[in-house]
Amino acid sequence: MDEIKASATAVSNRIIQASAQAKRDVNDITLVAVSKTWPVEILINAYQAGLRHFGENRTDELETKRQALESEFGVDNGITWHFIGTLQSRKAKTVADFADVFHAVDRLKIVDRLQNRLSENGRILNVFIEVNVSGEMSKSGINCTDLLNSATQQEELRKVVQMIQQSPNLTLQGLMTMAPWGAPEEEIRNVFSKTKQCAKWVADEMSLKRPLQLSMGMTDDFELAILEGATHIRVGRAIFGERNKT
Numbered sequence: 601m602d603e604i605k606a607s608a609t610a611v612s613n614r615i616i617q618a619s620a621q622a623k624r625d626v627n628d629i630t631l632v633a634v635s636k637t638w639p640v641e642i643l644i645n646a647y648q649a650g651l652r653h654f655g656e657n658r659t660d661e662l663e664t665k666r667q668a669l670e671s672e673f674g675v676d677n678g679i680t681w682h683f684i685g686t687l688q689s690r691k692a693k694t695v696a697d698f699a700d701v702f703h704a705v706d707r708l709k710i711v712d713r714l715q716n717r718l719s720e721n722g723r724i725l726n727v728f729i730e731v732n733v734s735g736e737m738s739k740s741g742i743n744c745t746d747l748l749n750s751a752t753q754q755e756e757l758r759k760v761v762q763m764i765q766q767s768p769n770l771t772l773q774g775l776m777t778m779a780p781w782g783a784p785e786e787e788i789r790n791v792f793s794k795t796k797q798c799a800k801w802v803a804d805e806m807s808l809k810r811p812l813q814l815s816m817g818m819t820d821d822f823e824l825a826i827l828e829g830a831t832h833i834r835v836g837r838a839i840f841g842e843r844n845k846t
């Protein structure tokens with residue numbers, strides 16, 4: 601408990617510093633505590649330490665942990681559950697049933713599966729579209745490596761945005777990205793700033809009233825992400841420690 605509280609406080613202080621450096625309001629940044637792989641007891645400690653946003657990347661863990669924390673702290677426990685991983689379409693139902701925010705919309709089929717289930721359960725799901733701006737082949741996400749110049753890429757992204765907008769139970773929050781693993785700082789910053797440009801393109805193109813939010817930055821790079829405009833940072837190891845490799 602004390603350990604998680606101490607590391608969560610350390611992360612919060614780093615967020616405060618980075619926001620000050622970026623001349624941004626710290627309240628515009630949501631810390632998603634990435635609790636994937638950690639057991640329920642650890643999440644209970646994290647909750648008691650004050651954390652209210654949890655990020656999971658496996659549907660079975662999302663379901664069990666949400667239910668466990670609801671039985672521990674009640675249904676009005678104030679927790680927002682984020683599903684941050686790539687989603688197989690046959691598992692979309694669980695995300696529609698148990699997540700509040702989904703960060704990785706990467707194709708039309710997922711939008712369709714989510715909306716179908718949400719129209720049955722009557723829930724609303726906030727979503728981010730995952731974009732790949734680095735061109736790294738291992739990365740999922742809509743190809744936005746050259747969005748501003750490529751009509752093909754614009755068309756693909758536009759289709760996903762429009763389908764979300766036409767889905768009554770889905771709310772478009774913004775774009776999500778992952779920086780290349782272990783890349784130099786400049787390259788990482790470039791990925792974040794390119795993602796911000798893509799978000800601006802979507803907002804202009806769709807005449808959105810509000811700017812899109814940006815889910816970017818993890819343990820190793822969240823300060824850079826904040827400098828480049830992140831509104832949601834997804835932090836695991838800096839809060840919970842190293843995960844067991846399974």
Ligand SMILES: *Cc1c(COP(=O)(O)O)cnc(C)c1O
Nearest residue numbers: 634657684818819834835836837
């Ligand atoms: C695991 C994971 C994170 C958190 O990574 P850390 O390095 O532990 O902070 C963030 N985003 C996604 C999509 C992840 O899968």
